[in-house]
Amino acid sequence: MLQIYCPYCGEAREEEEFHYGGEAHIVRPVDPELLSDEEWGHYLFHRKNIKGRHQEMWFHAAGCRKFFNVTRNTVTYQIEHVYKIGESAPAESEEAQG
Helix, strand or coil, rough: CEEEECCCCCCEHHHHHEECCCCCCCCCCCCCHHHHHHHHHCCCCCCCCCCCCCEEEEECCCCCEEEEEEECCCCCCCCEEECCCCCCCCCHHHHHCC
């Protein structure tokens, strides 16, 4: 089980308190009505689904009820960085420093 640190509550808690929210930093199109069906489908359904370092969004359902972002390695499950919504993802060199 993952231990996830909530940047709002300030402590690591068991994964059961959280819900996975999908890939982080997906930007909604400015004018969705101008998109073709193919472009809209790509926005809705196509995700990176990479093996390795991945930016994810999580929701603290049993705590503060806020969304936040996590950098997690999908191979090792190691959480490398946690940051609030609206903050930029850390640079790779910052993550390596902890």
